[in-house]
Amino acid sequence: xxxxxxxxxxxxxxxxxxxxxxCSGEPTERGEFVASMLNYIxxxxxxxxDLRTLPSIDAEDEYxxxxxxxxxxxxxxxxxxxxxxxxxxxGEDDVYLEVFEEDMKYSDTPISASISExxxxxxxxxxxxxxxxxxxPTERLQPALTTIKEDFGHYWSRIACNLLRALNHIRYxxxxx
Numbered sequence: 183x184x185x186x187x188x189x190x191x192x193x194x195x196x197x198x199x200x201x202x203x204x205c206s207g208e209p210t211e212r213g214e215f216v217a218s219m220l221n222y223i224x225x226x227x228x229x230x231x232d233l234r235t236l237p238s239i240d241a242e243d244e245y246x247x248x249x250x251x252x253x254x255x256x257x258x259x260x261x262x263x264x265x266x267x268x269x270x271x272x273g274e275d276d277v278y279l280e281v282f283e284e285d286m287k288y289s290d291t292p293i294s295a296s297i298s299e300x301x302x303x304x305x306x307x308x309x310x311x312x313x314x315x316x317x318x319p320t321e322r323l324q325p326a327l328t329t330i331k332e333d334f335g336h337y338w339s340r341i342a343c344n345l346l347r348a349l350n351h352i353r354y355x356x357x358x359x
Contacts, residue, residue: 187327190229191315194308197222201305205267215271216353219301220346226308227342230334233327251329255313256306264305269298278348300345307338 200218204210269276280295311330315323 186229186232187323190233191312193222193225193229194312197226198305198309198312201264201268201301204271205263210271212271212273212275213353215268216349220349220353223304223342223346223349226304227339227346230331230339233331233334251325252310252314252333254310256309261302261306265298265302267298268301269296272297272352275352278351280344295344295348297345297348300341300348303341304338304345307333 200222204215276296276298277294278297280293307330311326315326318326
């Protein structure tokens, strides 16, 4: 297995563990949490981008056609617990204005987004990926990697960038920091 793949899997696991710790009842200070997310998200972005150098999977591969690639194992209650835990830590700073939303160009009013929902969305993608590859045979890893890098390009790369902007604003414009 390539080192960048191992590093990506380990980083996904660390990110998910950090978010799980928020809803586990451990006291979490907002400034420390924001700093940790500003540490994880760019590294996840870079690591996922590096996955793009992996060879493509043939669409006829038996593992790609058995709808196995990434199993959806995260249930709605756990997703919601993560989202609420982050929302609790972020408080009034959870909501931010979204300027890169496609509908924004047709709207006269600002469109808001939430840090907690964005992080929970990333958590869902990465948690499902980790749970899928945890004990999977090596030949099933490549289809999961192909799926996660496609999901990155089409979905969660945008979320990561938007979260970085909002978290960066909190970190460097908050009078408490």
